[in-house]
Amino acid sequence: MKACFMGLGYIGLPTAIIAAKHGVDVVGVDINAKVVEKTNQGILHIIEPGMEEMLQEVIALGKFKAYTSPQESDAYFMVVPTPFKGDHEPDVSYVEAATRAVLPLLKEGDLYVIESTSPVGTTELMANIIFTERPELKDKIYIAYCPERVLPGNVIYELVHNDRVIGGLNPESTEKAIEFYSQFVQGQLHKTNSRTAEMCKLTENSSRDVQIAFANELSLICDKAGINVWELINLANKHPRVNILQPGCGVGGHCIAVDPYFITADYPAESRIIAMARDINNYKSFWCAEKVKSTMLEFEMKNHRKPVVAMMGLAFKPNIDDLRESPSKSIVGRVMMMCNNSDILIVEPNVTEHKQFKLTEYNDAYNQADIVVMLTAHDQFKTLPYDESKVILDFCGIYKK
Numbered sequence: 001m002k003a004c005f006m007g008l009g010y011i012g013l014p015t016a017i018i019a020a021k022h023g024v025d026v027v028g029v030d031i032n033a034k035v036v037e038k039t040n041q042g043i044l045h046i047i048e049p050g051m052e053e054m055l056q057e058v059i060a061l062g063k064f065k066a067y068t069s070p071q072e073s074d075a076y077f078m079v080v081p082t083p084f085k086g087d088h089e090p091d092v093s094y095v096e097a098a099t100r101a102v103l104p105l106l107k108e109g110d111l112y113v114i115e116s117t118s119p120v121g122t123t124e125l126m127a128n129i130i131f132t133e134r135p136e137l138k139d140k141i142y143i144a145y146c147p148e149r150v151l152p153g154n155v156i157y158e159l160v161h162n163d164r165v166i167g168g169l170n171p172e173s174t175e176k177a178i179e180f181y182s183q184f185v186q187g188q189l190h191k192t193n194s195r196t197a198e199m200c201k202l203t204e205n206s207s208r209d210v211q212i213a214f215a216n217e218l219s220l221i222c223d224k225a226g227i228n229v230w231e232l233i234n235l236a237n238k239h240p241r242v243n244i245l246q247p248g249c250g251v252g253g254h255c256i257a258v259d260p261y262f263i264t265a266d267y268p269a270e271s272r273i274i275a276m277a278r279d280i281n282n283y284k285s286f287w288c289a290e291k292v293k294s295t296m297l298e299f300e301m302k303n304h305r306k307p308v309v310a311m312m313g314l315a316f317k318p319n320i321d322d323l324r325e326s327p328s329k330s331i332v333g334r335v336m337m338m339c340n341n342s343d344i345l346i347v348e349p350n351v352t353e354h355k356q357f358k359l360t361e362y363n364d365a366y367n368q369a370d371i372v373v374m375l376t377a378h379d380q381f382k383t384l385p386y387d388e389s390k391v392i393l394d395f396c397g398i399y400k401k
Contacts, residue, residue: 001180002027004073004105006098008035008066010046010254010322011115011148012079014155017051020058022184027073028066029101039066047321047350048155069101075111075180076102078126079148081254082116088261090119099126103133108140111176115148117201117255119262123194127169142176144168145194147201152320163187167197205259206274211245212256213277216284219247230400249375249395250285250327252316257281257325285327288395289334292373295391296339299370306342310369311335312362313376313396314348321350328375332357335373345369349380374398 001024005016008030020026030036038045042056058064070076080094095116106112112130114123123145131138146166150158164181166189168174178189192200215233222229233244251257260278264271292309299307316326323329333356336344345365346357353359366372366384370391374381377396386392386399394400 001025001075002073003075003077003180004029004070004102005077005079006070006102007078007080007094007116008032008039008045009079009081010048010152011150012077013039013044013046013055014048014051014150015077015079015115015148015159017055017058017064018156018159018184020061020063021054024063024183026058026064027071028064029068029070030066031068033068036066036068047153049153050156054156070105072105072107074109075113076106078112078114078116080116082118082258082262083254084258084261084265089265090262092118092122092125095122095126096129099129100133103130106130106134106137106141108137109142111142111144111173111180113143113177113180114145117147117205117259117262118145118198119266120195120198120202122198123167123169142168142173143194144173144177145197146177146181147197149201149204152317152322160184161187163190165190165192165197165200167192167194167200169194199263202259202262205256206263206277209251209256209260209281210273210277212248212251213280215245215247216250217280218244220284220287228400230397246397247395248284248327248397249288249331251281252324252326252328253322254324257316257327281327285330286334288327288375288393289331289338291393292331292335292371293338295371295393296342299391303370307370307391308343308345308368309335309339309371309373310345310347310360310365312347312365312372312374312381313378314346314354314357315350315376315378318377318396319350319379321348323348323351331373331375348376349378 003024004027005012006029008028016026016028035045044052078095078098080098083091085091127143149162166177174191219229236242260274264275311332314329345360347362347365349362372390372392374394374396
């Protein structure tokens, strides 16, 4: 079987490589020519431990090649972004564009799968486009939805070992998709329909968002009450049926920070807890920025000079280079806008350069700073001592103080 993966981002590229590693002839497609060029050179354009060596292996074996346009295959996978537009309205235009790109290549017996996180009904919508443009394929191809469930930084293991939910437009499509994924997935493959599979992905990430919102709300309460939130959560979690997550400076990434809006946009009256959790997590980053601003003003009044401030981390979670929807990045931007004459050092050890921010090496920034703002719990930051001569705002639990 030859498989075509539309999109070579944080999910599409690793999935394509894993499939190729397990014997599938894979075509990877991305509209970014530089990504295609680097990929064919065996250079990984994302951070994922062990993945670059695997990419080089499958290229050498002739099992994988990247292109800027789709090639005729037996199975097509839509693994493109699904951002939102306007007032948090889901945007499936990337999925539709990728679908239309493969339309001329589809033939009887082919498998078409959407992996992109999508609003409920997207698979049916794409099927209607396919059958409107290619009516001769009606009931002749297999269409399914199968969302990814991986943690950046541990993708190689999770793509193989995690369970997957697979929902076809009909039972035959579900079985066809299971036949493909069983080539490399060792986790259980759970059968359902496409609408349930779409909602399952949104539910998983909305659940996480609500749980994080509880922790973030606790952190706001504890700050006002003069209580160490890290100690509080640790003690509360000693209860056998309590498992509170760790607070942070908000919620980022292209899943948890985005997917709940796919539910609230379509079901606004019914999704009150989900909507409130989104508001809390968005507010936490605003609160952090205001906390930094007020701390800077206090320092200036006390010391009669502006402080040097180190903003530690831009990525949305530890030890990755992904800045999508990052609350850390939002906080840095807000602080710079509010305090544009201050000496602000910006640190992101997983990114070599940034078009908006000038980056500073993390040790240099820490040593120069009067105020250290811990935004992302990168491993490098955990090696830094707790210097009591500095003002340290620890929003991500580096020191648990």
